[in-house]
Amino acid sequence: xxxxxVTGGAGFIGSCYVRYALKTYPELHVIxxxxxxxxxxxxxxxxxxxxxHTFVKADIADAAAMEKAMEGCDAVVNFAADSHVDxxxxxxxxxxxxxxxxxxxxLEAAKKLGTARILLVSTDEVYxxxxxxxxxxTDALNPRNxxxxxxxxxxxxxxxxxxxxxSPVIVTRGSNTYGPFQYPExxxxxxITNAIDDQPLPLxxxxxxxxxxxxxxxxxxxxxxxxxxxxxxNIYNIAGENERENVVLTHRILKEVGKGTDLIKPVxxxxxxxxxxxIDSHKLKALGWEPKMNWDEGVALTAKWYKxxxxxxxxxxxxxxxxxxxxxxxxxxxx
Ligand code: NAD
Ligand code: TYD
Numbered sequence: 001x002x003x004x005x006v007t008g009g010a011g012f013i014g015s016c017y018v019r020y021a022l023k024t025y026p027e028l029h030v031i032x033x034x035x036x037x038x039x040x041x042x043x044x045x046x047x048x049x050x051x052x053h054t055f056v057k058a059d060i061a062d063a064a065a066m067e068k069a070m071e072g073c074d075a076v077v078n079f080a081a082d083s084h085v086d087x088x089x090x091x092x093x094x095x096x097x098x099x100x101x102x103x104x105x106x107l108e109a110a111k112k113l114g115t116a117r118i119l120l121v122s123t124d125e126v127y128x129x130x131x132x133x134x135x136x137x138t139d140a141l142n143p144r145n146x147x148x149x150x151x152x153x154x155x156x157x158x159x160x161x162x163x164x165x166x167s168p169v170i171v172t173r174g175s176n177t178y179g180p181f182q183y184p185e186x187x188x189x190x191x192i193t194n195a196i197d198d199q200p201l202p203l204x205x206x207x208x209x210x211x212x213x214x215x216x217x218x219x220x221x222x223x224x225x226x227x228x229x230x231x232x233x234n235i236y237n238i239a240g241e242n243e244r245e246n247v248v249l250t251h252r253i254l255k256e257v258g259k260g261t262d263l264i265k266p267v268x269x270x271x272x273x274x275x276x277x278x279i280d281s282h283k284l285k286a287l288g289w290e291p292k293m294n295w296d297e298g299v300a301l302t303a304k305w306y307k308x309x310x311x312x313x314x315x316x317x318x319x320x321x322x323x324x325x326x327x328x329x330x331x332x333x334x335x
Pocket of ligand 2: 176246
């Protein structure tokens with residue numbers, strides 16, 4: 001592969017992927033296409049070799065822009081999405097526009113141009129909640145919030161293009177991802193930055209919901225592995241193999257930031273809150289990928305990054321995020 005388009009490359013996982021791909025493949029040219037929504041940030045791409053990187057500000061739902069960006073490319077890797085469950089509960093229309101219609105538009109552009117690989121980055125949330133055991137790629141989908149339903153819609157469209165038009169679509173379903181450059185609406189960076197500022201950590205419900213934590217570089221590597229070694233028409237789970245109750249995660253963060261448990265503030269639960277996510281990634285492991293980051297080290301490294309990089313997150317938290325935070329947490333805290 002010489003030239004690839006990465007959509008959503010100014011976001012958290014997408015930017016890690018761009019950094020990883022340019023570092024790993026010296027001949028590669030990456031074209032990042034990103035709309036720069038509230039979650040997109042060009043600071044995330046500061047350290048990439050700009051001689052082999054082109055940035056295009058565009059919406060994946062813009063057919064002409066996508067066709068132009070994808071022309072002459074060997075692959076498109078789609079990270080672009082509205083990605084936060086709580087926001088999808090507030091208002092889901094952007095989620096449908098990007099995660100379903102936007103993906104459809106990429107599939108159409110790829111069909112027209114004959115793009116050799118289309119990788120759609122999806123999520124373990126499409127399976128829904130599981131009490132015991134772990135979901136395999138062959139299990140039925142049961143998305144239970146507007147975000148995960150929109151992601152399921154996008155990937156189902158992708159698979160339908162494989163079956164109907166022979167489009168070379170590969171889907172990955174990753175676990176909850178953490179690491180540097182994650183927008184502070186998600187639990188890990190929210191709790192780390194709140195703890196740094198001695199602000200309460202709003203823990204939903206009984207705090208016993210379980211998430212599987214995957215370090216961002218392991219996720220980026222897994223996506224790249226599926227892109228290069230996976231087969232079209234296939235789906236690959238990417239697990240971190242680090243399942244933790246939210247309350248355990250919260251204690252671990254507090255310990256790392258050096259703050260007391262008095263900061264934990266139990267608040268009203270998320271509506272429709274999935275209890276546990278768990279996936280089995282033997283299929284991708286059989287192709288030679290495995291997660292490398294150890295949990296304790298990953299949390300320590302992530303907390304340190306937020307401590308050392310206030311220049312990155314403080315303007316976000318002092319800006320429009322404040323309004324969102326008030327809307328999202330004010331009533332919850334009263335409950
Ligand atoms: P993010 O919210 O940090 O970044 C999303 C990026 O997409 C931003 O740069 C944003 O500007 C861009 N974008 C949004 N709408 C767009 C549009 N219409 N056109 C062009 N660009 C647009 O998200 P993330 O956490 O990096 O997630 C990346 C992908 O990985 C998403 O598809 C998400 O569903 C998936 N995923 C995320 C996680 C996780 O824990 N964060 C886990 C599994 C899968
Ligand atoms: P989140 O980071 O939003 O990811 P997702 O909903 O996609 O799994 O949330 C991770 C877990 O943390 C989830 O069980 C909800 C919980 N959570 C809180 O307890 N408090 C918070 O303020 C947030 C944002 C999440």
